[in-house]
Amino acid sequence: MPDFVGKGGVNMYVVQVFHGYITTDGHRTVDKGQAKIYQSRDHAERFANLIGGRVKELTASVKAS
Secondary structure, three states: OOOEOOOOOEEEEEEEEOOEEEEOOOOEEOOHHHEOOEOOHHHHHHHHHHHOOEEEEEEEOOOOO
8 A cells, every 4th residue: 555645646535434444345444554445535425425434535645666
């Protein structure tokens, strides 16, 4: 998973429930690295509304090599 920074990069969204994130297999985890990432806020919000979660925006930057 890319490093998270406050500015620049690509916008990504995760669905957060309680103090954790939803994984790709539908479980809750506190590890942000295992969270299912949505590239569309609309898709993330639709899923979050179904399960009673909220959307959290993550901004990732790509490191130059």
